[in-house]
Amino acid sequence: MLCIKVPLREAEKVKNELIKKDLLDKDHYLKKDKEFVYFPVKKRFKSEYKLVHKILKKKKTRTNLRSALTKKLRKKDLVFLRTSMDVIGNVAILEIPKELEKKEKLIAKEVLRTNKNIRTVLKKGKHEGVFRTQKLKYLAGEKTTEAVYKENNVILRLDVEKVYFSPRLSNERKRVYKQVRKGEDVLVMFSGCAPYVCVIAKNTEAKHVTGVEINPEAHNYALQNVLLNKLNNTSVFLGDVRSIIPKLNKKFDRIIMPLPRSAIHYLDVALKVSRKGTVIHFYDFQKEGETNKSVEKIKKACRDAKKKCRVLRVVKCGQAAPREFRFCIEFMIL
Ligand SMILES: C[S@@+](CC[C@H](N)C(=O)[O-])C[C@H]1O[C@@H](n2cnc3c(N)ncnc32)[C@H](O)[C@@H]1O
Incomplete structure (x- = not known):
């Protein structure tokens, strides 16, 4: 090639x-x-x-979909086709560019035809509001927004419209759980339907994993997912991290903050339940080469809380917009 x-x-x-x-x-x-x-x-x-x-691997799905559509779309339309999609269990979420809106049903039907495991095709929306949920449009197949998804040895049930969830973060969850050591007390703030909670509890020897989520729908799925995965070293709470976490009355060894862009407004809450040696995984959206802005925000919050910290690593773990990326800034309280 x-x-x-x-x-x-x-x-x-x-x-x-x-x-x-x-x-x-x-x-x-x-x-x-x-x-x-x-x-x-x-x-x-x-x-x-x-x-x-070089010898390169061929992408199966993309090839099938693109080649299937070469006979059905005009060449000038094919240029706009995006073949990457979020697949959550049997549900596929497609990004349809404006230029292809009139062809969206046709594209969705081809997705169903070329992917035997997909039963529902929905059109991607924008993540909005406090719950970070997206309004999805039904395009083809079975009319449902509920999915059962497997990753990192866990099963997750969720409603893709009522709950924030991204299958693209499964590698990131793996990267994080690989760091968890035996006996750790872990806090997952903004825990959603509990993907981090379940993945960490299932794959590590953590003593306990606690999740806090404000969206009642996500919390209900979190409760189901904890049961579904037969986890007994976990607790999930419904409510605002700012009011729930101080009431937990404990300190944590590791704190995960998967709320890019707004996590900074809650860092004071995390710092109050941290101690010497606590590792915080702080997510933020930044432009390439500008992660020092996130690091400065963290350092200021630590100074305000009269804590010392050391940045362990900055990891790029996804893309948010053409020149904007999801970064995880990992730091330790000294
Ligand atoms: C980007 S999503 C991440 C969800 C989940 N951790 C995941 O990775 O799939 C952020 C979540 O934080 C929740 N959230 C936002 N503000 C919150 C707050 N103040 N307290 C608790 N949860 C909050 C939202 O409802 C949403 O489910």
């Missing part, structure tokens, strides 16, 4: 250029080593970077 060999630090810039010039081959996975990213490209072209040959 023809690829362009790009130094890691320039990967994002080159990828955007390739997409803009319609040169990126979206039907194959890219390859990465310690120094370079190899992007599959559609044809030879002049570039300051080397063009090389």
